[in-house]
Amino acid sequence: MEQYVIKGGNPLVGEVTIGGAKNAALGILAAAIMSDEDVIIDNLPDVSDINVLLQAIASIGADVVRINRNTVKINGKNIHSYCIDDGFIRKIRASYYLLGALLGKYNEAEVALPGGCNIGSRPIDQHIKGFRALGARVDINNSMIIAKAEQLKARHIYLDVVSVGATINIMMAAAMAEGRTILENSAKEPHIVDVANFLNSMGADIKGAGTDVIRIQGVQKLHGTEYTIIPDQIEAGTFMCAAVATQGDITVKHVIPKHLESISAKLMEMGAEIEELDDAVRVVASKRLQPTNIKTLPYPGFPTDMQPQAAIALALADGTSVITESIFENRFRYVDELARMGAQIKVEGNTAIIIGVPQYKGAHMSAPDLRAGAALVIAALAADGVSTVDSIGYIQRGYEDFEGKLRSLGACIEKVDNEKDLRKFKLKVG
Numbered sequence: 001m002e003q004y005v006i007k008g009g010n011p012l013v014g015e016v017t018i019g020g021a022k023n024a025a026l027g028i029l030a031a032a033i034m035s036d037e038d039v040i041i042d043n044l045p046d047v048s049d050i051n052v053l054l055q056a057i058a059s060i061g062a063d064v065v066r067i068n069r070n071t072v073k074i075n076g077k078n079i080h081s082y083c084i085d086d087g088f089i090r091k092i093r094a095s096y097y098l099l100g101a102l103l104g105k106y107n108e109a110e111v112a113l114p115g116g117c118n119i120g121s122r123p124i125d126q127h128i129k130g131f132r133a134l135g136a137r138v139d140i141n142n143s144m145i146i147a148k149a150e151q152l153k154a155r156h157i158y159l160d161v162v163s164v165g166a167t168i169n170i171m172m173a174a175a176m177a178e179g180r181t182i183l184e185n186s187a188k189e190p191h192i193v194d195v196a197n198f199l200n201s202m203g204a205d206i207k208g209a210g211t212d213v214i215r216i217q218g219v220q221k222l223h224g225t226e227y228t229i230i231p232d233q234i235e236a237g238t239f240m241c242a243a244v245a246t247q248g249d250i251t252v253k254h255v256i257p258k259h260l261e262s263i264s265a266k267l268m269e270m271g272a273e274i275e276e277l278d279d280a281v282r283v284v285a286s287k288r289l290q291p292t293n294i295k296t297l298p299y300p301g302f303p304t305d306m307q308p309q310a311a312i313a314l315a316l317a318d319g320t321s322v323i324t325e326s327i328f329e330n331r332f333r334y335v336d337e338l339a340r341m342g343a344q345i346k347v348e349g350n351t352a353i354i355i356g357v358p359q360y361k362g363a364h365m366s367a368p369d370l371r372a373g374a375a376l377v378i379a380a381l382a383a384d385g386v387s388t389v390d391s392i393g394y395i396q397r398g399y400e401d402f403e404g405k406l407r408s409l410g411a412c413i414e415k416v417d418n419e420k421d422l423r424k425f426k427l428k429v430g
């Protein structure tokens with residue numbers, strides 16, 4: 001089984017280029033099948049979630065051509081099935097976007113219930129509420145979600161909870177519905193805006209993405225397009241936290257600094273210096289971090305997907321910090337792993353009380369989910385000694401060449417899959 005082996009203690013220094021946003025790409029790939037013309041998508045991250053979704057799209061007959069590692073051409077003309085039941089698609093969260101896309105285009109979709117990281121209960125009632133409001137019958141049978149309509153019709157829909165997935169799914173379903181849908185209490189994350197921009201580039205008529213109210217005027221047909229995905233806010237934030245936790249100096253390139261403001265604000269409260277450039281941010285930490293409090297919130301609040309990485313930095317601060325996780329109830333599973341390195345964190349309900357320690361010590365850990373896994377790698381890079389992180393398949397769901405990018409910043413990290421290579425690494429680093 002693959003694992004990372006890491007020798008910590010080096011401040012990470014240098015430049016790193018951020019890839020396309022996984023969570024935008026997943027929505028965009030699903031939306032791409034709504035056109036019968038060629039759709040070219042660039043800046044696609046080469047991560048396992050994306051590759052699973054591409055396989056699913058190909059399995060129903062869409063033409064999928066990988067032009068290069070980060071560019072794909074999709075054409076939905078030859079889609080012959082509206083049913084996606086393969087075991088692999090159940091593993092990813094974004095399989096649910098195929099519901100909105102297929103229902104929107106063909107008035108019919110049958111997709112396995114979604115998986116994704118085990119970070120909480122993750123219901124999809126708001127997606128279903130939206131589809132039903134647009135006139136679809138939706139049933140769940142044998143772990144399959146089955147949605148059918150004669151013709152989707154626009155409606156005024158109010159989301160009971162701010163949901164990224166439901167906002168994107170309803171936007172896709174409504175894009176070709178009859179009339180003008182108004183979606184209130186929408187999520188405002190950068191990837192919502194990116195999916196809306198992408199759909200508009202195919203001829204959709206969506207206004208207000210990025211605000212609470214999105215207006216979607218249905219169109220008859222979506223045409224081909226060429227589109228570049230926005231940079232990944234969370235990958236960028238992860239490297240920013242790596243700079244802070246290792247007392248390093250990293251210029252995180254190819255980002256939209258506006259998307260990083262809530263993260264930058266917290267890192268500055270910890271004492272880091274942040275320089276905002278046109279499409280880059282430089283993060284420098286040169287003294288012991290200061291404690292601060294964080295509450296995760298929908299955008300523009302502090303992202304839940306950055307909570308574990310920020311906690312890694314705070315657990316090294318000079319004092320006590322409090323993190324409140326208000327989006328997912330099961331996102332502190334890294335705490336027990338981090339305790340092996342000497343961190344002092346107590347979890348009470350949705351709150352983690354973090355008493356900073358001066359240094360982590362190398363330990364053997366296991367990634368409990370995607371972002372927690374990346375966070376544990378950062379902790380290992382900040383630690384004294386050698387660490388291993390297992391279950392790195394989670395990390396590969398969302399980070400392209402994580403170890404390569406870290407190595408380019410001076411990190412001592414290898415991916416190994418056997419005892420012999422593990423021993424070799426340990427001998428090499430002493």
Ligand SMILES: CC(=O)N[C@H]1[C@@H](OP(=O)(O)OP(=O)(O)OC[C@H]2O[C@@H](n3ccc(=O)[nH]c3=O)[C@H](O)[C@@H]2O)O[C@H](CO)[C@@H](O)[C@@H]1O
Binds near residue numbers: 125
């Ligand atoms: C593939 C993808 O883009 N995943 C992201 C997406 O997940 P995802 O789209 O699953 O997250 P949501 O924004 O939908 O979830 C937000 C909150 O709403 C609740 N909820 C959601 C839908 C629903 O029908 N009913 C309901 O109660 C959830 O339990 C959660 O408490 O947004 C999350 C919140 O920013 C991120 O952590 C995930 O990385």
Ligand SMILES: C=C(OP(=O)(O)O)C(=O)O
Binds near residue numbers: 092093116117119370
């Ligand atoms: C939780 C995440 O992904 P997913 O919703 O696909 O599980 C994430 O990207 O941090």
